[in-house]
């Protein structure tokens with residue numbers, strides 16, 4: 001589908017109340033992480049004005065010739081529309097784009113997060129809850145000018161930020177669209193919403209362009225990553241990517257209304273029976289990034305995709321127990337993390 005067929009969702013009164021409550025919580029912390037909205041300038045504007053963005057676009061495009069955009073290093077020529085693991089050729093495929101009210105309060109605010117869902121993925125999560133988007137193809141190929149138009153439409157609709165979902169395999173394509181969107185008036189904070197299987201080269205190319213990094217740190221153990229994500233090197237790649245992200249933008253800062261402006265927001269989906277991975281990830285975040293890292297511990301795991309059809313993954317074919325989520329929260333607390341996303345368990 002293209003930009004014309006974006007879905008729209010409305011905010012009911014109960015959700016509005018929750019959003020207001022969450023915004024207030026996110027803005028708290030004694031003002032330590034609050035910066036004035038009036039002083040905010042999206043990172044990419046400076047890079048555009050200095051000419052650095054044009055250089056970054058040229059360098060990123062080169063990575064497509066023998067594709068090394070992500071850690072898979074497939075080596076296919078995407079200029080020729082050849083595809084690798086991510087099943088994406090020359091142009092980004094957009095599955096949907098709309099103001100999203102299901103994201104964290106600090107992103108959705110009152111008008112929603114301007115979400116662009118890219119089709120395809122460089123991971124192969126056997127439990128993927130969006131596998132129709134990530135694995136089954138679909139979406140609409142958009143050339144840079146059309147992708148820029150989608151970005152500008154989301155801004156026009158009043159979204160608080162531009163939220164690029166699963167962008168790891170289309171970083172060059174996003175960069176190609178960005179100058180066109182800036183010339184059209186784009187001024188929203190840019191959110192890089194990633195599964196964290198990113199190459200360092202990609203993260204470096206985004207330095208000075210992205211305002212908010214939102215990596216989903218999935219698993220710590222290599223064997224589990226090979227089995228459930230189809231990427232044994234995932235934990236190491238994710239650690240390196242998160243360190244680079246944190247060096248670039250630091251911990252999450254919000255405006256006076258609690259809306260995210262800059263920094264890292266880490267997500268972690270708590271998985272059935274994998275609490276050791278959760279513990280290791282949370283401990284690493286506190287020790288290697290900062291105890292002030294903003295973390296969304298997610299409790300909404302449900303069996304999906306191969307977990308429901310292949311008996312070899314039977315151990316994941318059940319919901320998360322409430323006791324497991326409580327244990328995850330205890331791990332966060334024991335690690336010293338305290339900026340946890342404020343929504344109640346089960347409210348998402």
Ligand code: SF4
Pocket residue numbers: 067068069070071072073074075076083084085086087088121122168169170
């Ligand atoms: S972006 Fe796609 S084609 Fe390129 S290395 Fe990664 S999975 Fe392979």
